[in-house]
Amino acid sequence: MSALGLVLIVAGVTCVFCWVASLLTKDTSWVDRLWSIVPVVYVWIFAISVITNGHDAARLIVMAVVVTFWGLRLTFNFARKGGYSGVEDYRWAVLRNRMSPAQFQLFNLFFIVLYQNALLVLITLPAYFAAQHPTALTLWDLLFGVLFLLFLIGETLADQEQWAFHQEKARAEGHLEPGFVTSGLFRYSRHPNFFCEQAQWWMIYCLGATAAATSGLGFFGGALNWTIIGPVLLSVLFIGSTKFTESITAAKYSAYTDYQRRTSMLIPWPPRTTAGQQL
Numbered sequence: 001m002s003a004l005g006l007v008l009i010v011a012g013v014t015c016v017f018c019w020v021a022s023l024l025t026k027d028t029s030w031v032d033r034l035w036s037i038v039p040v041v042y043v044w045i046f047a048i049s050v051i052t053n054g055h056d057a058a059r060l061i062v063m064a065v066v067v068t069f070w071g072l073r074l075t076f077n078f079a080r081k082g083g084y085s086g087v088e089d090y091r092w093a094v095l096r097n098r099m100s101p102a103q104f105q106l107f108n109l110f111f112i113v114l115y116q117n118a119l120l121v122l123i124t125l126p127a128y129f130a131a132q133h134p135t136a137l138t139l140w141d142l143l144f145g146v147l148f149l150l151f152l153i154g155e156t157l158a159d160q161e162q163w164a165f166h167q168e169k170a171r172a173e174g175h176l177e178p179g180f181v182t183s184g185l186f187r188y189s190r191h192p193n194f195f196c197e198q199a200q201w202w203m204i205y206c207l208g209a210t211a212a213a214t215s216g217l218g219f220f221g222g223a224l225n226w227t228i229i230g231p232v233l234l235s236v237l238f239i240g241s242t243k244f245t246e247s248i249t250a251a252k253y254s255a256y257t258d259y260q261r262r263t264s265m266l267i268p269w270p271p272r273t274t275a276g277q278q279l
Contacts, residue, residue: 003049004128007042011121014038019113028108029088031116036074038117042124043067043204046131055134059141063127063207066148070200073152077159091241094248119237122230123201126208129227133215140210148203155196158185162193178255188268190246190259194238195266202231242266 001009018030047060078084092112096104165181185192205228213222242265250256262271 003046003131007045007121007124007128010038010041010045011117015113015117018117019109022108022113025086027086027088028092028112029083031112032078032089033084035116035120036071036078039120039124040064040068040071042121043127046124046127050131050134056136057134058137059130059134059207059211060127062137062141062145063130063204066145066152066200067124067127067204069149069152073156077163080163091245091248116237119230119233122227123204123234125227125230126205129208129225130211133211133217135211135214138210138214140214141207144203144206144210148200151196151199151203154185155193155200158193158196161185178259179253180249180256180259182259182263185268186263187271188264190263190265191242192268194242195268198231198235198238198266201234205231239266 014034018034021030022028043060043064047057047064050057050060081087095107099107161184162181165176169176169179189195208227209223209225212225213219215222217225246256246260246265250260262273
């Protein structure tokens with residue numbers, strides 16, 4: 001069986017599990033609980049396929065190792081917030097109240113389960129692309145690997161700042177002005193953790209593109225290739241999800257509108273003193 005075929009089988013089993021589990025538990029966060037786990041499995045499947053075929057697997061090992069770091073960090077952060085203790089994403093509850101039961105179940109099946117699991121496959125396909133073009137490591141690989149780790153550190157810092165704020169807010173019995181974190185990295189981006197999350201997967205795309213480009217495919221088909229659909233769709237998902245999350249936050253906290261005016265949505269940028277275009 002090919003590595004891609006095995007990945008698709010694992011993804012299919014994951015979809016069935018998430019859908020059945022959501023019906024039995026009436027909890028639609030099962031994909032969230034596997035979000036940081038299955039991509040690690042997929043990338044290692046691609047890496048192992050190169051190793052067992054006797055090709056140069058250095059790039060695939062780098063990709064698998066950094067994605068493993070990503071998965072461990074994200075799993076830890078999700079666990080400490082209670083994600084594995086039956087806590088459902090609050091946004092799903094909001095949507096459930098806005099839809100009929102039938103509408104929400106269709107949304108659950110086609111978007112939460114099928115689309116998001118498909119996306120988790122798509123963002124790992126640059127590793128499959130690299131496996132199809134096993135070439136020696138280059139300085140570009142070093143650059144993209146280092147950038148991945150820098151974005152990983154950035155996301156770790158942002159999540160820790162957010163965690164510390166909410167812990168302090170809990171000690172204040174929910175009353176801590178302005179109600180949301182605005183200091184540290186959040187002074188420069190309303191969602192620095194989201195920005196770093198996307199950037200890491202763009203670096204995985206760049207690593208796969210480097211493999212193809214150095215194998216002789218050139219720019220089109222190599223540096224710019226079809227696996228770009230993964231990080232593009234991930235960014236589209238994050239932007240849509242962020243806007244929905246912010247609509248809930250703005251309705252809850254009156255000061256959030258001013259924070260939106262002053263602070264870039266995703267790309268870290270010095271805070272504005274006047275209204276301007278959001279990044």
